[in-house]
Amino acid sequence: MAKHPVGALDLSLGCVPRAAVWRLRDTTLRFGRMPLLMGIVNVTPDSFSDGGRFVETSAAVEHALGLVAAGATILDVGGESTRPGAAPVDADEELRRVMPVVERLCAETDVAVSIDTAKARVAREAVAAGAQAINDVTALTGDARMVQVAVETGAGVCAMHMLGSPGSMQDDPRYDDVVAEIRNYLAARRDCLMAAGVERERICLDPGIGFGKTTEHNLRLLSRIETFHALGCPVLVGPSRKAFIGRVLGRMEADRTAGTLGVVLALALAGVQIVRVHDVAAAKQALTLFEAARTNM
Numbered sequence: 001m002a003k004h005p006v007g008a009l010d011l012s013l014g015c016v017p018r019a020a021v022w023r024l025r026d027t028t029l030r031f032g033r034m035p036l037l038m039g040i041v042n043v044t045p046d047s048f049s050d051g052g053r054f055v056e057t058s059a060a061v062e063h064a065l066g067l068v069a070a071g072a073t074i075l076d077v078g079g080e081s082t083r084p085g086a087a088p089v090d091a092d093e094e095l096r097r098v099m100p101v102v103e104r105l106c107a108e109t110d111v112a113v114s115i116d117t118a119k120a121r122v123a124r125e126a127v128a129a130g131a132q133a134i135n136d137v138t139a140l141t142g143d144a145r146m147v148q149v150a151v152e153t154g155a156g157v158c159a160m161h162m163l164g165s166p167g168s169m170q171d172d173p174r175y176d177d178v179v180a181e182i183r184n185y186l187a188a189r190r191d192c193l194m195a196a197g198v199e200r201e202r203i204c205l206d207p208g209i210g211f212g213k214t215t216e217h218n219l220r221l222l223s224r225i226e227t228f229h230a231l232g233c234p235v236l237v238g239p240s241r242k243a244f245i246g247r248v249l250g251r252m253e254a255d256r257t258a259g260t261l262g263v264v265l266a267l268a269l270a271g272v273q274i275v276r277v278h279d280v281a282a283a284k285q286a287l288t289l290f291e292a293a294r295t296n297m
Contacts, residue, residue: 035264038074040276074111074133112132147193186231218239261283
């Protein structure tokens with residue numbers, strides 16, 4: 001039975017200003033009314049949604065460039081599945097998977113590349129090859145050297161909340177107040193990173209939808225996501241094709257694209273700055289029409 005402790009942070013639920021920028025290694029992302037899209041590039045044989053489709057470098061690069069053409073502002077390249085129950089891979093294997101993709105994307109597109117990893121060695125080598133940001137599902141706690149890598153490279157960092165590990169995170173996760181506890185955790189990680197020398201503008205925070213949360217936890221977080229703006233950092237959310245969508249729809253085997261788009265629009269309304277998705281073209285079209293309809297109301 002997993003349990004996450006309640007912290008002491010008490011944040012106002014009133015309207016608060018949103019972070020306007022996320023500084024990466026040598027570029028800055030600026031946010032408008034609609035969220036930017038982070039396109040998912042899984043170079044893995046076992047990811048829950050598209051595992052095995054883009055294991056080959058050429059297929060992964062072609063897919064990623066298609067995401068850019070569809071409207072992705074960031075490409076998130078990962079070589080280790082974090083689906084529930086996923087087995088870990090070692091750094092050598094992760095590097096073998098991701099480095100050729102990172103190198104080619106940094107050479108062939110101006111869009112920022114993010115490395116999705118919890119390993120300091122992988123992060124360091126990817127940033128040296130041109131990656132602009134480190135996206136770590138352990139909030140830079142899984143490898144004792146990761147914070148140092150973030151400081152030394154000047155990369156942007158995204159710290160995500162996860163209860164447990166991919167192998168155990170869905171084993172009866174429990175919270176007394178899921179929103180407050182995750183807000184407190186992310187505030188503590190923000191403060192730790194800043195104390196170590198990572199500038200606030202380089203920090204992005206992710207509540208970790210689907211990572212050690214039940215369907216009810218996920219929906220509660222999504223319904224209160226605007227409160228995370230009070231942490232003073234950009235908010236990133238990754239709802240794409242997650243199991244809770246199938247549960248809400250009552251059909252686990254259903255195509256989750258439309259359900260994902262429903263969540264993306266709710267996140268846009270709440271002012272979330274970055275949304276991590278598989279289906280960039282569909283998300284871009286939905287956001288474009290959503291903004292057009294709002295502008296002309």
